[in-house]
Amino acid sequence: RPLIDPIPPVPAIYTSIGVSLLAFLITIYLIPALGPTFVKANLKGRDLLKIYADPIPESQGLVVASVYILSLILFIPFAFTRLFTELANAKPSTEGISVLEFPHHQLSVYLSSIISLLIATFLGFLDDVFDIRWRHKLPIPIIASIPLLMVYFAERGNTTIVVPLPFRGLLGQLVDLGPLYYLYMIMLSTFSTNSINILAGINGSEASQALVIALSVIVNDLLYLPWAVGFRIPLHLLGSRADVEVGGLWGAGMAKGSQVLVERHLFSLYFMLPLVAVLTAFLYHNWYPARVFPGDTLCYLAGMAFAVVGIQAHFSKTLLLFFMPQIFNFILSVPQLFGLVPCPRHRVPRFDPDTNLLYPSKAQFLQHPSKLSSLVLHILSGLGLVELTTHSRDGSILETTNLTIFNFLLVRFGPMNEKRLNQLLITTQVAGSIVAFVVRYGLAGLVYDG
Ligand code: UD1
Ligand code: MG
Numbered sequence: 001r002p003l004i005d006p007i008p009p010v011p012a013i014y015t016s017i018g019v020s021l022l023a024f025l026i027t028i029y030l031i032p033a034l035g036p037t038f039v040k041a042n043l044k045g046r047d048l049l050k051i052y053a054d055p056i057p058e059s060q061g062l063v064v065a066s067v068y069i070l071s072l073i074l075f076i077p078f079a080f081t082r083l084f085t086e087l088a089n090a091k092p093s094t095e096g097i098s099v100l101e102f103p104h105h106q107l108s109v110y111l112s113s114i115i116s117l118l119i120a121t122f123l124g125f126l127d128d129v130f131d132i133r134w135r136h137k138l139p140i141p142i143i144a145s146i147p148l149l150m151v152y153f154a155e156r157g158n159t160t161i162v163v164p165l166p167f168r169g170l171l172g173q174l175v176d177l178g179p180l181y182y183l184y185m186i187m188l189s190t191f192s193t194n195s196i197n198i199l200a201g202i203n204g205s206e207a208s209q210a211l212v213i214a215l216s217v218i219v220n221d222l223l224y225l226p227w228a229v230g231f232r233i234p235l236h237l238l239g240s241r242a243d244v245e246v247g248g249l250w251g252a253g254m255a256k257g258s259q260v261l262v263e264r265h266l267f268s269l270y271f272m273l274p275l276v277a278v279l280t281a282f283l284y285h286n287w288y289p290a291r292v293f294p295g296d297t298l299c300y301l302a303g304m305a306f307a308v309v310g311i312q313a314h315f316s317k318t319l320l321l322f323f324m325p326q327i328f329n330f331i332l333s334v335p336q337l338f339g340l341v342p343c344p345r346h347r348v349p350r351f352d353p354d355t356n357l358l359y360p361s362k363a364q365f366l367q368h369p370s371k372l373s374s375l376v377l378h379i380l381s382g383l384g385l386v387e388l389t390t391h392s393r394d395g396s397i398l399e400t401t402n403l404t405i406f407n408f409l410l411v412r413f414g415p416m417n418e419k420r421l422n423q424l425l426i427t428t429q430v431a432g433s434i435v436a437f438v439v440r441y442g443l444a445g446l447v448y449d450g
Helices: 012-040 061-079 081-089 104-130 137-143 146-154 165-171 180-197 205-223 256-286 295-314 318-323 324-337 371-382 405-413 418-447
Strands: 160-162 174-176 350-352 357-359 362-364 388-392 395-403
Touching: 012 061, 012 081, 061 081, 061 104, 061 256, 061 295, 104 137, 104 146, 104 165, 104 180, 104 256, 104 295, 104 318, 137 146, 137 180, 137 295, 137 405, 146 295, 174 205, 174 295, 174 371, 180 295, 180 318, 180 324, 205 256, 205 295, 205 418, 256 295, 256 324, 295 318, 324 371, 324 405, 324 418, 371 395, 405 418
Parallel strands: none
Antiparallel strands: 160 174, 350 357, 362 395, 388 395
């Protein structure tokens, strides 16, 4: 027996908060300090929605990604502090080897996640430098997610989905999607990276949406930690059948399953806390009027970080609920992405220097639109999602407002300045997350039992 008891290990969560604070300070300092270096390396862009044409340092997501990934790597030993002391105190077995096993699986969860984040950063940066065609860059996140899927497979991750009550008679209680579930997880990383990148182009938008999603994931993780035991969310106020008791699983005698659940959500927290830190520091400099641009690097990094926690901590469906504005923007964009409607290089709103307001930007048809294009646009116009300019004689479509959530918000609420439009995006994202929590913890009880 050691003479003095070993110092009780500092709970890793405090270390994670400490590392995040450090990451915040480094990022908030480095971003302006490295601005001129980026401009000199020709990593710069013009702010499309301003009168001035000064070069703004672009791809500063590279700084964010570097600080973020290094923080995560620095944190790895701390995630295992409890084990260090346990291993040191464990009685050696007859062969002199400790009976306690090092949890290699947990380490591989960390390492595979970091590989995926590195590839995402690499891809984003290449995209910033070379402007890769999207059909060329689409397969890369697919390959980047293979390590995540292997780890998921190694722990025999769940590939079944619970069938909603009305379909139980037909399909039974559980359906095993098997390989299809892996396909879905591959698509998730491609979607999360690209969907943030195409909801972009006004000051602060990329970092703000990622920040709201990261905070939503954190709130969701906190619901699974032991301190939340017995805390009731008064969902009956929102019309649900019953309140939800959070941490309930943990409270029930700390079954093995619930401990796994806690571990997974702790893992997610360890990845989200430093992300919130670096994004907040970046947003400080990227807020209207922006002194720096994120570049595709930041969009890919953030998107991959969400895919990583969604897959590794097994809450990808809840995660998708936090992506509602991105899903809306993507579906609305489909006719432009797939060539049904002309897609200009930039679809950001149009800036009017006289009023300092943003107006919906437009895509022009150089040739007569096909029947299918006209039909789709008339439906979208009927739903109030776009505004069309038609020929006075034959009524054929000449122009449409670009198919993005920003242009939709401007069509719906009228012209506004850039800062307000971003605030409106944040409000939408927050509202989406609130709906997500109600759906996940409230309505799920109506559709599923238990
Ligand atoms: C995506 C969008 C594109 C949008 C662009 C804006 C699709 C299919 N693509 O393209 O429509 O115009 O993002 O990021 O939807 N910029 C600003 N203010 C900002 C941020 C960016 O003016 O706050 C401009 C700068 O000129 C910057 C450029 O956008 O250089 C970056 O565009 P880039 O990321 O290369 O565009 P994509 O991701 O290819
Ligand atoms: Mg981009």
